[in-house]
Amino acid sequence: MNRFPCGYYNHPEKDCVCPPGTVQKYLNKISGPLLDRIDIHVEVTPVSYNELATERKSEKSEAVRKRVIKARSVQEKRYKENEGVHCNSQISSKQLREVCKIDEAGNQLLKTAMEKLGLSARAYDRILKVARTIADLDESENIETSHLAEAIQYRSLDREGWAG
Ligand SMILES: [Zn+2]
Numbered sequence: 001m002n003r004f005p006c007g008y009y010n011h012p013e014k015d016c017v018c019p020p021g022t023v024q025k026y027l028n029k030i031s032g033p034l035l036d037r038i039d040i041h042v043e044v045t046p047v048s049y050n051e052l053a054t055e056r057k058s059e060k061s062e063a064v065r066k067r068v069i070k071a072r073s074v075q076e077k078r079y080k081e082n083e084g085v086h087c088n089s090q091i092s093s094k095q096l097r098e099v100c101k102i103d104e105a106g107n108q109l110l111k112t113a114m115e116k117l118g119l120s121a122r123a124y125d126r127i128l129k130v131a132r133t134i135a136d137l138d139e140s141e142n143i144e145t146s147h148l149a150e151a152i153q154y155r156s157l158d159r160e161g162w163a164g
Pocket residue numbers: 005006007008009015016017018023
């Protein structure tokens with residue numbers, strides 16, 4: 001009967017009418033190895049008209065653009081000796097260990113996240129690379145715990161029991 005979920009799972013106002021497990025089953029169709037190849041997944045819930053219509057102060061695109069260009073140039077410099085590598089996402093697992101060093105606090109945080117969320121080795125690599133990029137955008141030489149925590153947030157579909 002219901003081959004597809006109703007679409008209201010986690011909706012702020014409407015109720016999901018799917019039988020238990022439907023959404024999880026649907027999400028399971030997206031295989032783990034496929035998810036592992038995507039750097040960032042973020043859950044997006046609908047925004048109400050009032051929220052949309054309210055004027056909010058946000059960072060200007062121009063400022064964001066400047067920050068991105070700066071981070072890209074930091075990465076170009078970092079990988080200038082590596083042919084074909086221009087940014088964090090392109091580095092090998094071996095290079096990752098050198099470039100994406102984290103301190104003991106970061107290590108603990110990542111270990112806990114891996115265990116709690118049931119993350120794969122591939123997801124681990126993705127998190128470190130994304131954390132490196134967040135640090136670059138922040139003009140930080142080191143990957144701080146906050147950068148790592150943000151990167152872990154961007155793996156929402158990896159979470160075991162996300163919809164369970
Ligand atoms: Zn539903």
